């Protein structure tokens with residue numbers, strides 16, 4: 001764990017921002033926070049009042065079967081209803097929900113009414129294909145409106161969506177589809193990325209070729225202008241536009257039970273097998289709604305833009321569910337930040353008069369590298385609030401964001417959370433918290449963090465724990481309740497949630513996130529388990545063993561360095577390196593490629609045969625080695641260091 005320097009400058013919000021904010025000033029935040037901990041059920045009951053319930057709850061929190069907590073038990077509700085119908089009833093039907101812009105520059109605009117119509121039609125099409133409440137549906141689409149429509153259509157009829165980021169490989173699709181026994185895949189013929197068309201349908205075909213559970217593949221046509229070769233399989237595949245052509249506009253939202261499964265989202269852990277994180281209906285609904293409202297200080301005339309992909313949790317919560325429930329207008333963009341040039345994001349902010357901008361530290365570092373010239377000359381005066389998510393932000397990048405993009409006027413919310421938490425956990429309140437560059441600061445309402453040692457003692461720097469349940473929390477790992485308990489609830493005897501991050505508390509009682517304490521690496525804000533890569537490498541016939549570690553990376557935050565030992569007598573050269581990279585592309589996706597692959601005859605191990613990752617990390621960072629006395633064979637380290645310097 002490495003501390004993000006000792007940055008202590010304080011940046012309070014401007015008085016103008018404070019005056020108009022939902023949570024106005026630190027005293028207001030503190031009072032409300034204290035209340036939320038003293039009476040969590042009262043707090044969360046009140047928060048839920050803004051939303052529509054077909055039937056109210058009997059109890060706010062049921063902790064009788066911890067860690068299988070239940071929220072709003074006894075209630076019935078529907079998230080698609082709360083995102084759409086509720087807002088239309090409130091008179092927002094003609095308000096723009098989504099300004100969409102494709103990478104080539106094509107645009108679409110959907111009002112709440114139009115979005116509602118599209119969702120209802122597609123939901124009816126799904127029902128016509130026989131899809132039922134509880135069925136799992138994989139969604140593998142580019143960032144086009146149909147991605148949000150498909151998600152909301154599933155929620156409307158109670159089907160469980162499992163969105164797979166469109167950068168994942170065919171093998172990853174297969175593993176996810178089989179793990180959740182998905183009966184349907186919704187995909188597209190393609191999507192644009194850096195001027196090229198990604199041929200998504202082909203990847204899906206390969207991925208589901210051996211999946212007997214998949215009966216239906218629905219294909220959205222994206223390649224109108226540049227037709228994509230997209231063979232359709234008789235009896236299995238159908239075109240989206242044909243299915244929605246002759247269905248009704250009316251689709252009553254299914255009355256969902258509070259703990260009915262809403263979605264699965266697969267994420268990496270410390271083993272080779274990704275976990276299907278389960279989020280359920282009522283608690284996630286309230287948490288995504290309330291965190292969006294307060295952390296982004298959402299107001300009726302805001303234009304919000306989150307640059308994440310709906311394929312990650314950020315897009316689920318802060319593009320689709322949380323943002324639409326608040327009835328604001330947002331921008332959705334399909335492509336890369338540097339297409340056709342490095343000024344694209346600032347052009348979009350200027351064009352749509354974006355007022356709230358939420359992006360990742362890795363993107364900010366890339367913008368810094370591309371240079372200020374892409375920003376100067378753009379009118380960014382519409383911006384009033386900035387946010388970051390996904391990894392610790394280094395103070396340099398924070399200051400650049402604050403000055404160049406925020407004109408030293410916009411508060412920055414550095415939001416710490418996870419796929420598992422469903423929404424923001426640690427974050428400044430933009431109209432209250434004086435921020436510090438690189439610091440996620442204070443807990444959201446109802447969240448009680450602690451910093452502990454392995455055996456549960458409170459310390460200043462150690463392991464982050466969450467002491468109380470919260471509505472947006474994950475409810476399980478699909479098909480594996482034991483792994484759910486073992487991974488998140490065993491660390492401190494089942495009492496607290498273990499997120500897997502290290503943290504430090506400073507003199508202002510602010511919390512600094514110090515990075516993961518497990519074998520999960522955060523590459524450009526994407527979580528990758530080192531074990532996932534290792535299990536791919538050892539499938540190669542010439543590979544004996546492998547260990548992958550994360551190292552600091554200038555743009556990506558962290559990069560991966562792979563150490564691979566080759567079976568004696570086999571070649572290890574660039575050819576093998578290329579084969580191994582091709583295997584990563586195929587098994588996980590290009591985004592998981594390691595920066596470097598080092599070959600050696602052995603790995604540094606203890607006398608009991610345990611690989612010493614700490615030493616590998618030191619080698620990979622070119623550092624002086626720490627204590628090596630427990631090594632079984634110190635010679636191995638010298639060989640690796642030599643390799644590292646040569647390659």
Ligand code: WT7
Nearest residue numbers: 314389390391392414415416417418419513527
């Ligand atoms: C892990 C969760 C949260 C949605 C995107 C990533 C790291 C996330 C921050 C932040 C420092 C952060 C943590 C966390 N992380 N946000 N603001 N500061 N670290 O979701 O893929 O589930 O990854 O990302 O290590 O555990 P995810």
